[in-house]
Amino acid sequence: MASIDIIKQDELEHGHDDHHGHDDHDHHGDKYQSGFITHYIFSTDHKMISKQFLITGMFWAVIGALMSLVFRLQLGFPEENMLWLKPILGKWITVSDGIGTLAPDFYYALVTMHGTILVFFVLTAGLSGTFSNLLIPLQIGARDMASGFLNMLSYWFFFLAGTIMFASLFLSTGPFAGGWTAYPPLSALPQAMSGSGAGMTLWAVSLIFFVVSVLLGGMNYITTVLNLRTKGMTMWRLPLTIWAFLVTAILGLLSFPVLVSAIFLLIFDRSLGTSFFLSEIFIQGEALSNVGGSPILYQHLFWFLGHPEVYIIIVPAFGIVSEVMSVHARKPIFGYKAMVLSILAIAILAFIVWAHHMFMSGVNPFIANIFVLFTLIIAVPSAVKVFNWIATLWGGNIRFNTAMLFSIGFVSLFISGGLTGIFLGNSAIDIQLHDTYFVVAHFHIVMGIAAFFGMYAGVYHWFPRLYGRFMNETLGKIHFWGTMIGAYAIFWPMHYLGMAGVPRRYYKFGNFDAFAHFGDMNKFITIAAIIVFFLQVLMLINFFYSIFRGKKQTTLNPYDANTLEWTVPINAGHGNWSGEIPHVHRWAYDYSKGGRNIPQTEPLGDGEQDMGNDHH
Amino acid sequence: MAYTLDRTYEERIRRFSSQRYGLYLAIVSMLMLFAALTSAYIVRRSAGNWLEFELPSIFYINTVVIVLSSITLHTSWHLFKKGNKAGYRLLMVLTFILGITFLVMQYMGWQEMTAQGLYLQVNPSASFIYVISGIHAAHLIGGLGTLIVAMAHAFRLRFKVTEIRKHRFELVIIYWHFVDLLWLYLLVFFVFI
Numbered sequence: 001m002a003s004i005d006i007i008k009q010d011e012l013e014h015g016h017d018d019h020h021g022h023d024d025h026d027h028h029g030d031k032y033q034s035g036f037i038t039h040y041i042f043s044t045d046h047k048m049i050s051k052q053f054l055i056t057g058m059f060w061a062v063i064g065a066l067m068s069l070v071f072r073l074q075l076g077f078p079e080e081n082m083l084w085l086k087p088i089l090g091k092w093i094t095v096s097d098g099i100g101t102l103a104p105d106f107y108y109a110l111v112t113m114h115g116t117i118l119v120f121f122v123l124t125a126g127l128s129g130t131f132s133n134l135l136i137p138l139q140i141g142a143r144d145m146a147s148g149f150l151n152m153l154s155y156w157f158f159f160l161a162g163t164i165m166f167a168s169l170f171l172s173t174g175p176f177a178g179g180w181t182a183y184p185p186l187s188a189l190p191q192a193m194s195g196s197g198a199g200m201t202l203w204a205v206s207l208i209f210f211v212v213s214v215l216l217g218g219m220n221y222i223t224t225v226l227n228l229r230t231k232g233m234t235m236w237r238l239p240l241t242i243w244a245f246l247v248t249a250i251l252g253l254l255s256f257p258v259l260v261s262a263i264f265l266l267i268f269d270r271s272l273g274t275s276f277f278l279s280e281i282f283i284q285g286e287a288l289s290n291v292g293g294s295p296i297l298y299q300h301l302f303w304f305l306g307h308p309e310v311y312i313i314i315v316p317a318f319g320i321v322s323e324v325m326s327v328h329a330r331k332p333i334f335g336y337k338a339m340v341l342s343i344l345a346i347a348i349l350a351f352i353v354w355a356h357h358m359f360m361s362g363v364n365p366f367i368a369n370i371f372v373l374f375t376l377i378i379a380v381p382s383a384v385k386v387f388n389w390i391a392t393l394w395g396g397n398i399r400f401n402t403a404m405l406f407s408i409g410f411v412s413l414f415i416s417g418g419l420t421g422i423f424l425g426n427s428a429i430d431i432q433l434h435d436t437y438f439v440v441a442h443f444h445i446v447m448g449i450a451a452f453f454g455m456y457a458g459v460y461h462w463f464p465r466l467y468g469r470f471m472n473e474t475l476g477k478i479h480f481w482g483t484m485i486g487a488y489a490i491f492w493p494m495h496y497l498g499m500a501g502v503p504r505r506y507y508k509f510g511n512f513d514a515f516a517h518f519g520d521m522n523k524f525i526t527i528a529a530i531i532v533f534f535l536q537v538l539m540l541i542n543f544f545y546s547i548f549r550g551k552k553q554t555t556l557n558p559y560d561a562n563t564l565e566w567t568v569p570i571n572a573g574h575g576n577w578s579g580e581i582p583h584v585h586r587w588a589y590d591y592s593k594g595g596r597n598i599p600q601t602e603p604l605g606d607g608e609q610d611m612g613n614d615h616h
Numbered sequence: 617m618a619y620t621l622d623r624t625y626e627e628r629i630r631r632f633s634s635q636r637y638g639l640y641l642a643i644v645s646m647l648m649l650f651a652a653l654t655s656a657y658i659v660r661r662s663a664g665n666w667l668e669f670e671l672p673s674i675f676y677i678n679t680v681v682i683v684l685s686s687i688t689l690h691t692s693w694h695l696f697k698k699g700n701k702a703g704y705r706l707l708m709v710l711t712f713i714l715g716i717t718f719l720v721m722q723y724m725g726w727q728e729m730t731a732q733g734l735y736l737q738v739n740p741s742a743s744f745i746y747v748i749s750g751i752h753a754a755h756l757i758g759g760l761g762t763l764i765v766a767m768a769h770a771f772r773l774r775f776k777v778t779e780i781r782k783h784r785f786e787l788v789i790i791y792w793h794f795v796d797l798l799w800l801y802l803l804v805f806f807v808f809i
């Protein structure tokens with residue numbers, strides 16, 4: 001931020017209308033020099049901020065995954081002694097006769113925190129934060145984001161949100177426990193359950209800071225893409241990654257403020273006695289004075305964010321997978337414009353399907369019909385994307401490295417999870433499936449695992465761009481195959497549980513004869529989850545080991561890719577290119593054209609047509 | 617490793633437009649916040665149990681105040697470009713005073729409501745008025761903050777019409793008009809919806 005003194009000095013020196021006086025920092029030339037603190041901590045360099053998002057995301061992924069292991073142990077082995085967890089979980093393990101039991105309240109807290117952490121901190125900040133930051137400036141040819149300062153703030157608001165949520169884990173009443181969607185009344189009445197007091201307050205404050213982070217980031221991403229592209233980089237020459245990040249940021253900018261409005265109203269209900277979401281509630285036999293509120297209203301506001309949010313998570317993965325596939329299949333992406341248009345179509349539809357999460361909440365069935373229609377229409381652009389990915393692979397000269405394997409795995413998961421979405425999108429079938437393990441299976445496959453696969457594809461692919469080294473391919477392939485098989489082993493059986501009506505968010509099923517025979521299936525799922533967890537630890541070991549010891553990147557463009565990020569020096573400083581920013585002459589996908597891969601910086605030959613340019 | 621870069625003229629100009637883009641995007645997200653709140657109002661009202669009441673009359677007078685403040689700021693901008701230092705400073709201060717007046721009068725409006733027994737907790741119809749006008753007031757306070765910076769420039773810097781100062785002034789104006797138009801929308805919404 002410009003201090004007044006600087007401006008004053010500037011204007012004394014260049015106070016005329018000549019063009020030197022336009023900007024108060026730049027006329028001396030920017031000195032992108034930095035000490036330890038400004039380089040590693042309060043960095044304004046998008047490349048460093050990208051790493052900060054990634055590593056913070058990894059931290060949260062580990063916490064979130066460990067939580068899921070604890071509640072999976074409860075579900076798979078409900079009778080087992082959990083005393084050994086007491087040193088970590090303390091009073092949440094209750095002991096009688098030497099047998100430790102997980103406190104039911106804490107089970108709900110774990111499920112809630114797992115969802116919140118994974119959805120917001122890992123798959124939103126960790127995925128879009130990492131790759132938008134890394135790739136937007138590098139692939140469009142910009143020295144940095146439009147505002148490095150706001151970009152830094154974006155990370156630190158995320159960090160602050162995380163710190164607050166982390167602190168809530170240690171409250172004596174426990175963190176919030178009413179589900180990641182925070183429906184009232186559990187979220188609106190501090191006395192509703194133990195996590196609804198201080199736990200929910202910290203949840204709400206944390207998410208508000210999180211939204212600030214997303215908005216600051218999003219404003220920057222959009223402005224940078226629209227305004228700072230290098231010469232020749234028309235919109236139709238953008239790599240699909242950039243299109244994906246742009247659309248993701250727009251989705252966030254339009255939907256996250258709505259979540260803020262819901263949280264504001266919740267805070268009023270909680271602390272100032274209003275009744276936006278509360279009506280005629282009895283707690284322990286006593287009637288509360290709140291009348292006239294509507295809990296359904298909260299659900300509308302929440303899902304107006306919530307549904308676009310799931311696309312905020314998956315769209316960056318679309319972009320990453322498209323790019324990685326094209327590079328390693330050494331073929332132009334099939335149907336580039338169709339890929340862009342289908343992302344746009346999905347983004348628009350994302351705003352008019354939210355009530356498919358509320359078919360069973362008492363919305364008018366006639367209105368539900370409209371939402372069924374729009375929901376099923378999403379299958380069309382989704383199918384276009386799947387078709388184009390497969391067509392890109394078809395006949396390609398494929399390098400089956402880890403990044404490519406994760407991209408292919410992504411497509412498989414997206415198909416499986418998309419198909420179950422079509423079941424859920426029918427309001428009649430949803431009567432049976434809503435709030436069962438079928439829904440859990442659906443969204444973990446299509447969003448959770450698929451987005452992770454997109455992220456892994458990106459990390460393995462761009463690791464050299466981040467650290468100037470490669471990750472170990474053998475460990476990578478073990479990681480891929482184990483996770484691919486393991487993830488299906490976890491979530492495939494859940495479809496059967498759900499179809500049989502096993503509800504989600506139940507602490508234990510011992511009292512339900514109808515579900516008794518699923519005990520072994522639950523054991524199987526838990527064991528698979530533990531194995532998959534250790535495979536992710538393997539990935540982390542590979543990651544950190546490779547930062548210091550990985551095979552060195554020796555050539556500038558190791559994959560023979562066309563995009564601009566590979567024209568930047570290895571270990572480039574702030575500002576990316578040491579000389580002039582390269583200009584762009586063609587789209588990003590001239591792979592195997594006339595037998596070679598032609599980078600975007602190479603001018604068109606005589607009579608050559610640019611596939612991405614719309615001037616023909 | 618560090619590079620020393622000389623930005624071209626073109627790159628500097630682009631930086632200005634970046635800031636304008638950024639501001640417009642921020643405004644879009646704020647609009648979504650208010651769109652959500654007013655939609656919530658409609659959804660909640662159609663669910664019944666809704667207390668009808670008259671808006672405090674002071675809200676109408678206040679609308680004149682805030683529109684006036686937009687006009688004074690705009691005039692200040694024109695005088696600035698014409699090089700009329702005194703007028704530019706005066707009207708900017710006037711805008712600031714009108715902004716403060718608006719805040720004070722909003723507060724009086726809320727008092728008028730409580731005096732009629734329309735407390736925050738009485739019925740969602742009243743709660744919504746407090747919350748929505750309150751969040752609008754918070755946005756206006758943000759606008760006052762930018763005006764303070766603009767006034768600091770107006771009084772502490774030697775008067776010169778430079779591109780950078782025009783550009784900064786423009787950002788303040790865009791935001792202030794947004795807060796003004798937002799209030800007009802809210803008033804029309806409360807009265808007619």
Ligand code: HEM
Pocket residue numbers: 181310311313314356357375376378379382417418419420421422424425426430433434435439442443446447448
């Ligand atoms: C063809 C596309 C899709 C359709 C038709 C679809 C449909 C649905 C429906 C109807 C539900 C509500 C089920 C219920 O609660 O009873 C649902 C839940 C969910 N879907 Fe999808 N979906 C699709 C794709 C996706 C994608 C791509 C993602 C994320 C990337 C996703 C994430 C989720 C999540 C997170 C939930 C559950 C939220 C919760 O209740 O906690 N879906 N889906």
Ligand SMILES: [Cu+2]
Pocket residue numbers: 306307310353354356357
């Ligand atoms: Cu949805």
